[in-house]
Amino acid sequence: GEQVEQLPSILRVQEGSSASINCTYENSASNYFPWYKQEPGENPKLIIDIRSNMERKQTQGLIVLLDKKAKRFSLHITDTQPGDSAMYFCAASVDSNNRIFFGDGTQLVVKP
Amino acid sequence: EAAVTQSPRNKVAVTGGKVTLSCNQTNNHNNMYWYRQDTGHGLRLIHYSYGAGSTEKGDIPDGYKASRPSQENFSLILELATPSQTSVYFCASGDPGGNYAEQFFGPGTRLTVL
Numbered sequence: 001g002e003q004v005e006q007l008p009s010i011l012r013v014q015e016g017s018s019a020s021i022n023c024t025y026e027n028s029a030s031n032y033f034p035w036y037k038q039e040p041g042e043n044p045k046l047i048i049d050i051r052s053n054m055e056r057k058q059t060q061g062l063i064v065l066l067d068k069k070a071k072r073f074s075l076h077i078t079d080t081q082p083g084d085s086a087m088y089f090c091a092a093s094v095d096s097n098n099r100i101f102f103g104d105g106t107q108l109v110v111k112p
Numbered sequence: 113e114a115a116v117t118q119s120p121r122n123k124v125a126v127t128g129g130k131v132t133l134s135c136n137q138t139n140n141h142n143n144m145y146w147y148r149q150d151t152g153h154g155l156r157l158i159h160y161s162y163g164a165g166s167t168e169k170g171d172i173p174d175g176y177k178a179s180r181p182s183q184e185n186f187s188l189i190l191e192l193a194t195p196s197q198t199s200v201y202f203c204a205s206g207d208p209g210g211n212y213a214e215q216f217f218g219p220g221t222r223l224t225v226l
Contacts, residue, residue, distance in 0.1 A: 034214060049214065099145075099157070102155045104154040
């Protein structure tokens with residue numbers, strides 16, 4: 001299996017600043033690390049992912065970093081906007097049968 | 113056209129009653145999942161399936177059964193509902209042969225057990 005720890009549980013930032021969410025995992029065999037965003041009343045949606053053969057991935061205003069030695073990965077949102085306010089989940093996948101293990105989530109609040 | 117649908121979207125049940133939550137996917141994915149989401153616990157896996165006829169226990173299977181009669185459909189069954197099962201339930205589908213482990217979630221079912 002796998003255990004994913006996610007911090008912080010709540011993150012409040014000022015509009016225009018950056019936000020960082022950090023996750024750790026236990027199983028060195030984990031090879032896929034997706035991030036999901038969930039808006040209030042909605043379902044979780046994949047926003048970015050990174051595979052174990054990469055250390056960094058960037059798309060639009062999102063950056064994901066992966067440190068396999070430390071078993072740590074993180075999401076960085078640059079130039080945050082009120083629309084970025086949501087719950088964010090990190091996750092790790094350890095087996096080829098598609099099961100993924102979620103962190104407990106970070107509530108991001110972007111203050112205007 | 114949503115690829116993962118759930119029914120009902122909202123359900124109020126009585127303690128001791130039987131509840132069936134249904135999920136349908138048109139992604140043609142082999143794998144399907146049932147999660148529950150509670151404040152402070154994120155998404156916890158209840159049961160999952162690798163294909164028609166298969167069901168596997170997740171992390172919190174007690175009090176739940178699952179049924180996968182076809183590729184498209186995956187049901188979660190609460191034989192004797194309890195108030196502790198009040199939660200939001202999400203179904204998801206995924207295909208290990210596709211984009212790694214990406215899962216596509218349904219809209220969720222809000223279940224209240226009185």
